[in-house]
Amino acid sequence: MMIDINTLLAWGAAYKKVSAGEIIFKEGTCSSFYFQLVSGLVRWVNTNEDGKEFIQTIVEPGDSFGEMPMFDDEPFAASAIANEHSVIIRLHKSSFLQLLKETPELHFAFTRLLSQRLRFKFILLKELANHNPEQSISSLLNYFKQTQKNISIGCNQVKLTRQQIADMTGMRVETVIRTMRNMHTSGSLKINKGKVYC
Amino acid sequence: MMIDINTLLAWGAAYKKVSAGEIIFKEGTCSSFYFQLVSGLVRWVNTNEDGKEFIQTIVEPGDSFGEMPMFDDEPFAASAIANEHSVIIRLHKSSFLQLLKETPELHFAFTRLLSQRLRFKFILLKELANHNPEQSISSLLNYFKQTQKNISIGCNQVKLTRQQIADMTGMRVETVIRTMRNMHTSGSLKINKGKVYC
DNA sequence: CAATAAATATGACATCAATCATATAAAATG
DNA sequence: CATTTTATATGATTGATGTCATATTTATTG
Numbered sequence: 001m002m003i004d005i006n007t008l009l010a011w012g013a014a015y016k017k018v019s020a021g022e023i024i025f026k027e028g029t030c031s032s033f034y035f036q037l038v039s040g041l042v043r044w045v046n047t048n049e050d051g052k053e054f055i056q057t058i059v060e061p062g063d064s065f066g067e068m069p070m071f072d073d074e075p076f077a078a079s080a081i082a083n084e085h086s087v088i089i090r091l092h093k094s095s096f097l098q099l100l101k102e103t104p105e106l107h108f109a110f111t112r113l114l115s116q117r118l119r120f121k122f123i124l125l126k127e128l129a130n131h132n133p134e135q136s137i138s139s140l141l142n143y144f145k146q147t148q149k150n151i152s153i154g155c156n157q158v159k160l161t162r163q164q165i166a167d168m169t170g171m172r173v174e175t176v177i178r179t180m181r182n183m184h185t186s187g188s189l190k191i192n193k194g195k196v197y198c
Numbered sequence: 199m200m201i202d203i204n205t206l207l208a209w210g211a212a213y214k215k216v217s218a219g220e221i222i223f224k225e226g227t228c229s230s231f232y233f234q235l236v237s238g239l240v241r242w243v244n245t246n247e248d249g250k251e252f253i254q255t256i257v258e259p260g261d262s263f264g265e266m267p268m269f270d271d272e273p274f275a276a277s278a279i280a281n282e283h284s285v286i287i288r289l290h291k292s293s294f295l296q297l298l299k300e301t302p303e304l305h306f307a308f309t310r311l312l313s314q315r316l317r318f319k320f321i322l323l324k325e326l327a328n329h330n331p332e333q334s335i336s337s338l339l340n341y342f343k344q345t346q347k348n349i350s351i352g353c354n355q356v357k358l359t360r361q362q363i364a365d366m367t368g369m370r371v372e373t374v375i376r377t378m379r380n381m382h383t384s385g386s387l388k389i390n391k392g393k394v395y396c
Numbered sequence: 397c398a399a400t401a402a403a404t405a406t407g408a409c410a411t412c413a414a415t416c417a418t419a420t421a422a423a424a425t426g
Numbered sequence: 427c428a429t430t431t432t433a434t435a436t437g438a439t440t441g442a443t444g445t446c447a448t449a450t451t452t453a454t455t456g
């Protein structure tokens with residue numbers, strides 16, 4: 001949980017319901033709100049000319065998203081689209097910044113968040129530049145396992161489809177499927193009835 | 199310029215000279231200092247098993263580097279190596295954090311910096327995932343032009359070698375050279391005596 | 397639980413960038 | 427300014443991943 005919901009509400013935040021497939025904000029447009037996911041699932045993606053999506057992040061309940069423009073005053077770097085019926089809460093930019101000013105420890109929580117996100121991008125870029133499907137997937141899953149993101153905690157079941165992994169790494173579904181099958185064979189992960197455990 | 203040198207010195211920072219090729223800090227090791235480049239040139243890189251380098255950032259005078267561990271308490275995400283004889287200034291982590299606490303506007307300057315860095319990674323990842331050499335290079339140069347990084351301001355000469363561009367995108371030198379030749383032919387950039395203008 | 401949809405699986409083939417080799421041009425050095 | 431080093435250039439070949447087609451398994455829905 002990034003910012004406490006009651007705090008957000010006290011500062012004038014409002015809930016908003018979005019249905020599956022609904023675009024919450026669009027890449028390149030200007031931003032006036034800080035967003036946080038209350039329930040549901042949101043993908044944070046770039047769409048290229050051919051309509052192919054690159055998934056920057058899968059936003060889970062409690063996660064903040066679209067916060068970059070709050071800090072650097074640039075447009076959204078990617079679009080946020082609801083994967084399923086979701087509830088979001090949003091706070092106006094001016095209130096958000098004022099809240100940070102008055103709550104230094106919250107400000108530090110955000111520098112920590114930005115830093116962690118940046119770190120993830122460092123790792124991913126390094127891996128993708130290597131052009132080794134198995135290593136890229138392995139590194140991605142390992143990161144999710146460590147941060148308990150996109151993983152069912154307890155059984156370590158990967159909550160991502162092969163397509164989503166492909167869309168996060170710039171590979172094709174077939175390549176991801178084939179690579180993960182090989183990884184299953186070599187023992188570096190387990191596939192049971194199509195479901196992946198790591 | 200990230201933090202004013204006099205401020206850094208007042209807070210107990212110390213200069214350090216490093217010679218060409220010297221490793222300032224190593225990926226994976228723990229960090230106790232905030233770093234800023236005074237003069238020279240530093241590359242911020244990941245080295246893979248084969249010794250191939252992926253350049254995360256080319257650090258220019260005035261830039262801060264290795265600041266992520268200050269905020270998220272994780273090890274260095276990449277190594278910093280001096281490209282040439284350089285002078286750096288470093289401030290102890292505890293002093294750095296205290297300085298931020300006492301100077302909220304500086305703290306906001308850092309969230310802005312982190313946000314801008316994250317934004318750059320978003321863009322680069324999106325492009326690299328597209329697997330289109332010309333678009334990747336074009337997007338990279340465009341970003342450098344906008345932010346006036348790695349570009350001689352005025353004449354717009356790219357200060358990066360083809361090898362460096364290759365090392366920032368995960369492509370091979372030959373591919374970068376061939377692609378940029380094509381871009382010269384198609385008019386999207388200009389090459390004169392090997393030097394690139396955009 | 398039958399029917400439909402979505403995800404995974406797998407083969408065949410094509411393609412673009414990697415690799416390797418070598419040449420030439422530009423920059424650095426004594 | 428001659429020599430060495432570094433960067434750019436370009437051809438030939440290879441190989442991994444993309445593409446396309448189709449089958450099968452798993453999940454979803456009425």
